[in-house]
Amino acid sequence: MTEAILEIQHGVKTISNGLDESKVIMNDLNLTIRSGDFITVLGGNGAGKSTLFNSIAGSLSLTKGKVLLKGQDISNKKEEERAKFISRVFQDPKMGTAPRMTVAENLLLAMYRGQKRQFKKRPLAQNRQEFQALCQLIGNGLEQHLDTPAGNLSGGQRQALSLLMATITKPELLLLDEHTAALDPKTSRSLMKLTDQRIQDNHLTCLMITHRMEDALTYGNRLIVLQKGQIKVDLAKEEKEKLTLQDLLLFFEEE
Template sequence: MSTVLELKHATKRIDNGLNETKIILNNVNLTIEKGEFVTVLGGNGAGKSTLFNSIAGTLSLSEGDLFINQQKITNYSEEKRATFFSRVFQDPKMGTAPRMTVAENLLLAMYRGQKRSLRLRKISEQRTFFTKICSEVGNGLENHLDTPTGNLSGGQRQALSLLMATLTKPELLLLDEHTAALDPKTSKQLMHLTDQRIKEADLTCLMITHRMEDALEYGNRLIVLQKGRIIKDLNKSEKEKLTLQDLLLFFEEEAELSVD
């Protein structure tokens, strides 16, 4: 296996005013190998979003370095890092262009990371392909290729975001609580699609989830964050031995530590 992502001593500090400094990512060392599907758990303020924002370049690290395929990208801008990473956010509105149609959004995703130039759109040439991949979603998205994305339901829009993020194979797929805003049925459908897309394309993925059932069912590795540190890192066999009660017990212990 080859290493896709490596964080070395990743630390993020912020000033809270009155000469107070808060550490929200604390000396994190993390290595992600090609083909790993890593689920990320942690309570509020554990550092999950900070970890993703530091990887994507939305936040810069205070200390430490970030490597993709052994290439140091610590000082790369968010735009430059977008050639390596695809991200699906919690908010369905964030991953798509609302005034563009479903087909136009998918066409835009096909050219992710490529140099921009004036060219014919050629949507008609891709229509059969777009219909095929949208029909795999199972929520009628294939019937809305000419519908502005802003008119879709939240579930359809989030499914489209996932298709766009995986249309061209990213080095690393970042799923940032991408089912959190959906109802249970739609969430279950989207997770099934997520697992299917990851397995079919042999993608490498980091997925933040607040649904502990999904953390147990999906992925081949589990990490748990607490106060900006990785306190558990379980491989596939260790993860398979976990129960929902084990995870619930962990969060109970975390709450007790916070009170103390």
């Protein structure tokens, strides 16, 4: 059987509402992500999608349960420590890049993610050709903006840059947090094609939250549907390929 990259075992997260009451936002959730999985994640508002991603990334600690990375318990590791192994692209294009740094500087920063910081000359020149070739993959002219501050890019270009930064060194797990949601339909389709290409070409393991049901059906080898902090549906590729959009809608009507 393929190696388990990440596991959540009996994950529980409760939060206090300030009135001596607590709310369960993850309810005994169990998930195993195996090497090479590209899992699309669906769920309505309050289903627990953000809680799941934050628990994996380390920005939220579980109340009970464990998070294992390749069998090692990382439940108590901070977000910065997990960032060596886990990359994340957020919904907001502004969150994945440093706005005052150029495209090339952002890519260089991403190349050294998780490595010990040292005072040394930035090797921008020798990496420029590689960065240019990487940006050409996108097809939106980003390669012409290597010296442009990221804050001056369009939303689509900035989100594509975020994706390149997240995958420039192969992470153990890539988290895509509704990364096309803020884009117009044409740009969203283009970014999804690039996303799929990066995942396939680099043999990445990925978990992708999406609100676009067509993307959930089109991409990935597995589909999970969250409801009330639990995994309600977990479909392998063969089962997923038999689904229609109407079938997916039925999962939500039953909530």
